[in-house]
Amino acid sequence: MQQFYFxxxxxxxxxxxxxxxxIDYKNDKYWIDAGLGMFYTTGQTDGxxxxxxxxxxxxxxxxxxxxxxxxxxxxxxxxxxxxxxxVGLMSGRGLSGEYVQIHxxxxxxxxxGKNRVSGPFERDYFITPSIPLEIxxxxxxxxxxxxxxxxWGDLNFKRPMSGMVLKLGIGKFR
Numbered sequence: 388m389q390q391f392y393f394x395x396x397x398x399x400x401x402x403x404x405x406x407x408x409x410i411d412y413k414n415d416k417y418w419i420d421a422g423l424g425m426f427y428t429t430g431q432t433d434g435x436x437x438x439x440x441x442x443x444x445x446x447x448x449x450x451x452x453x454x455x456x457x458x459x460x461x462x463x464x465x466x467x468x469x470x471x472x473x474v475g476l477m478s479g480r481g482l483s484g485e486y487v488q489i490h491x492x493x494x495x496x497x498x499x500g501k502n503r504v505s506g507p508f509e510r511d512y513f514i515t516p517s518i519p520l521e522i523x524x525x526x527x528x529x530x531x532x533x534x535x536x537x538x539w540g541d542l543n544f545k546r547p548m549s550g551m552v553l554k555l556g557i558g559k560f561r
Contacts (some may be wrong), residue, residue: 402553416444416483418533418558426550430502434459438537438552449490451477453519455539457548457555464527471500471548473541475519483491485561488533490523498543517543527560 420437440453453475459468478491499514520542525535533556538551 403561416442416559416561418442418560420554420556421551422537422554423552424537424552426455426471427547428471428546428548430469430509430546432546434460434468436550436552438554442556444490447480447483449477449479449480449481449492449523451475451492451494451521452495453477453521453556455541455552455558457550460532460539467501468504469501469503471498471546473498473519475517475541477519477521479521481523486527488523488525488560489525491516491521492523495519496541498541498546500546502546513545515544517541525556525560530561531559532557533560 415539417439419439424436425433425435427433435458438453440451440501443450453473455473457471459470461468473496475494475496477492477494479490481488481490483490496517496519497514498517500512502511502513518541520540522538523535524537525533527533535554535556537552537554539552541547
């Protein structure tokens, strides 16, 4: 429980720092995006991922709030599925051209979920601090529309995981 309080304090201080930036609506880029993809954990679990994030690029620095939701896929097995979520505050750097942008980011987050234990119906619920990492590659065909791929990793104490998400964004890209 001490880890949770420490991480919450860290996220609060980080959010104050990010929100203290002055947004220049003429020069800065900002957008929201959502996507679907897949994930893989160290526990041999894989399945589908859903992603939602809010992004701001100010002075060539990316600031991001990200939410990921993961659910295990079972086609012919009976029993409960494993489900995970991840919330993170991130910042990073990258390259942004007129039609393409690539950004690398990392930050602090919280990951939680439901693990299967030894029996098919036993569950282990957890919440743990995490370090989210991402590489965003976005094509910007229009000023207010972008599509891309996101490669991500989530380092944590219970279920480190990674994955890929195809996403669509709406906002000011150019």
